[in-house]
Amino acid sequence: MAIILDGKKVSLDIQDELKEEVIRRKEKGKKIPHLAAILVGDDGASITYVNAKVKACERIGFKSTLVKLPEITTEKELVAEIQKLNEDIKIDGFIVQLPLPKHINEQKIIQSINPKKDVDGFHPQNVGRMALGLKTFLPATPNGILEIIKRYKIDTVGKHCVVIGRSHIVGSPMSILMGQNYYPGNATVTLTHSRTKNLKELCLQADIIIIALGKPEFLTADMVKDDVVIIDVGITRIPDESKKNGYRLVGDVKFDEVEKKASYITPVPGGVGPMTISSLLMNTMNATKLNK
Amino acid sequence: MAIILDGKKVSLDIQDELKEEVIRRKEKGKKIPHLAAILVGDDGASITYVNAKVKACERIGFKSTLVKLPEITTEKELVAEIQKLNEDIKIDGFIVQLPLPKHINEQKIIQSINPKKDVDGFHPQNVGRMALGLKTFLPATPNGILEIIKRYKIDTVGKHCVVIGRSHIVGSPMSILMGQNYYPGNATVTLTHSRTKNLKELCLQADIIIIALGKPEFLTADMVKDDVVIIDVGITRIPDESKKNGYRLVGDVKFDEVEKKASYITPVPGGVGPMTISSLLMNTMNATKLNK
Numbered sequence: 060m061a062i063i064l065d066g067k068k069v070s071l072d073i074q075d076e077l078k079e080e081v082i083r084r085k086e087k088g089k090k091i092p093h094l095a096a097i098l099v100g101d102d103g104a105s106i107t108y109v110n111a112k113v114k115a116c117e118r119i120g121f122k123s124t125l126v127k128l129p130e131i132t133t134e135k136e137l138v139a140e141i142q143k144l145n146e147d148i149k150i151d152g153f154i155v156q157l158p159l160p161k162h163i164n165e166q167k168i169i170q171s172i173n174p175k176k177d178v179d180g181f182h183p184q185n186v187g188r189m190a191l192g193l194k195t196f197l198p199a200t201p202n203g204i205l206e207i208i209k210r211y212k213i214d215t216v217g218k219h220c221v222v223i224g225r226s227h228i229v230g231s232p233m234s235i236l237m238g239q240n241y242y243p244g245n246a247t248v249t250l251t252h253s254r255t256k257n258l259k260e261l262c263l264q265a266d267i268i269i270i271a272l273g274k275p276e277f278l279t280a281d282m283v284k285d286d287v288v289i290i291d292v293g294i295t296r297i298p299d300e301s302k303k304n305g306y307r308l309v310g311d312v313k314f315d316e317v318e319k320k321a322s323y324i325t326p327v328p329g330g331v332g333p334m335t336i337s338s339l340l341m342n343t344m345n346a347t348k349l350n351k
Numbered sequence: 352m353a354i355i356l357d358g359k360k361v362s363l364d365i366q367d368e369l370k371e372e373v374i375r376r377k378e379k380g381k382k383i384p385h386l387a388a389i390l391v392g393d394d395g396a397s398i399t400y401v402n403a404k405v406k407a408c409e410r411i412g413f414k415s416t417l418v419k420l421p422e423i424t425t426e427k428e429l430v431a432e433i434q435k436l437n438e439d440i441k442i443d444g445f446i447v448q449l450p451l452p453k454h455i456n457e458q459k460i461i462q463s464i465n466p467k468k469d470v471d472g473f474h475p476q477n478v479g480r481m482a483l484g485l486k487t488f489l490p491a492t493p494n495g496i497l498e499i500i501k502r503y504k505i506d507t508v509g510k511h512c513v514v515i516g517r518s519h520i521v522g523s524p525m526s527i528l529m530g531q532n533y534y535p536g537n538a539t540v541t542l543t544h545s546r547t548k549n550l551k552e553l554c555l556q557a558d559i560i561i562i563a564l565g566k567p568e569f570l571t572a573d574m575v576k577d578d579v580v581i582i583d584v585g586i587t588r589i590p591d592e593s594k595k596n597g598y599r600l601v602g603d604v605k606f607d608e609v610e611k612k613a614s615y616i617t618p619v620p621g622g623v624g625p626m627t628i629s630s631l632l633m634n635t636m637n638a639t640k641l642n643k
Contacts (some may be wrong), residue, residue, distance in 0.1 A: 166485070185481030190527070191519055215545045225530060227483055235482070235527065238517060238542045247553070249541040250530045253452070254509045261539070 061321035066330040073337040081120035093122035094349040095153035100130035145173040152178035152346035178342035201232045203334025208243040220246040223263035227269035275309040280316035289324040358622040365629040373412035385414035387445035388518025392422035412471035437465040444470035444638035470634035493593040499533040512538040513557035521563040567601040572608035582615040
């Protein structure tokens with residue numbers, strides 16, 4: 060039976076620590092972290108995510124500003140709003156909630172953010188700093204995964220880590236981070252994806268599997284070896300009439316059977332998911348210290 | 352018997368193509384590429400490298416400018432020189448020859464270069480653009496390796512590529528590039544390094560091995576499977592009294608025995624090495640088009 064990597068608890072622990080740090084900063088007269096978020100349009104999921112971020116700020120004593128812009132906002136207008144936040148010394152870090160309406164070029168928007176305030180870690184300069192092992196803002200999910208690994212003191216040195224999925228926000232950065240020459244890292248890393256031919260064979264060699272595919276229950280017990288560490292980033296809504304809201308959340312791992320072989324495993328929900336907000340808050344605290 | 356990947360020939364082919372492109376640009380009244388190089392101090396190897404770059408420019412009709420600064424140049428003075436080149440519209444791209452004297456912070460210098468003129472591809476913003484699959488200047492060695500793979504039409508899709516060594520200028524970027532979702536890439540990539548425990552076992556699974564360790568004749572025939580593709584980035588001087596200059600150049604691969612099993616292999620010298628100058632010249636041509 061695996062140890063369950065309780066992302067919800069770790070996330071709350073981090074938020075408690077940040078809350079205490081805010082209190083100490085207040086006592087010393089230091090600047091209180093201030094996160095801003097830009098939301099364009101009325102996408103339901105985006106509103107939910109942004110509101111959760113704002114609420115988390117309130118809970119731990121950060122200041123927050125929500126800039127709501129209409130769906131019809133032009134790229135130029137959005138860049139102008141970003142420029143204001145780039146220059147506003149009260150704002151330590153900010154995010155532009157993605158996805159953006161289709162008429163706006165996301166990459167152009169990301170690149171207009173001051174890298175020193177880019178607490179989502181999406182600006183190419185911050186991605187590059189990550190790849191070079193320089194201090195930077197790591198994207199929320201990779202940052203959250205590293206934090207779970209650290210707090211559970213999972214050994215990664217010389218371990219074979221197989222990453223499944225090469226997205227720019229999870230798989231690709233995780234493959235880079237796990238191979239770097241400091242903890243958590245120093246793993247031998249294999250990055251696999253849709254063109255990989257012998258995935259099962261590779262997974263069977265893995266000491267650590269990080270899966271971010273979005274394919275419910277893709278990873279089954281016959282694909283993993285005993286004592287594997289499983290980090291499940293997938294989260295998919297599956298219709299389920301037995302549930303009040305009509306669905307349940309399922310990860311990329313067939314949890315019930317894989318859990319029996321694993322040494323550590325993240326549940327879905329309650330594993331990697333809850334870590335993302337804490338990652339953002341950690342980055343905001345670091346931005347406050349950086350820009351002081 | 353393997354097909355020898357003749358980097359010297361590929362490099363000269365590329366230079367011929369660039370030479371013709373310069374002639375066509377001249378005819379059309381377009382800007383002629385102009386590369387500048389800054390050399391600080393009198394390190395013998397650095398002087399040789401920089402001179403080779405300047406000579407290659409002359410040969411293909413690029414303009415070049417060599418800025419020689421004394422060993423005692425301060426960081427501030429060097430940044431001022433870089434600033435001049437950043438702003439000089441005649442200069443399309445430039446490099447600062449590394450290594451720099453110890454009193455100068457290399458990372459600070461690299462970050463002061465305008466990313467649009469950073470034809471070495473070392474600026475974090477360009478490293479990030481590479482990791483994100485965006486158009487950028489690739490560092491010379493990775494760029495050269497991709498060019499060899501392309502010109503010999505080596506199949507990489509779904510192949511297992513094992514990269515040995517995780518330096519920021521070769522191993523790490525190669526591992527990222529070989530896994531991206533376009534050719535040459537789409538390989539399943541394993542990045543190995545000093546902490547890897549089962550290197551031989553991994554190498555025996557590899558369809559492609561890219562080795563950049565600097566350990567002469569490290570990779571032996573018993574470590575590779577039949578028909579493997581070998582890219583040998585290592586180059587070490589070994590004392591050899593039978594040679595006029597008293598040494599010979601040796602790669603990271605035990606060539607004589609591995610060549611018998613491989614399908615393709617780069618020799619040392621004459622493989623990856625000669626590609627670096629052509630990569631720089633290609634980047635300079637692209638910078639000229641970008642900054643027009």
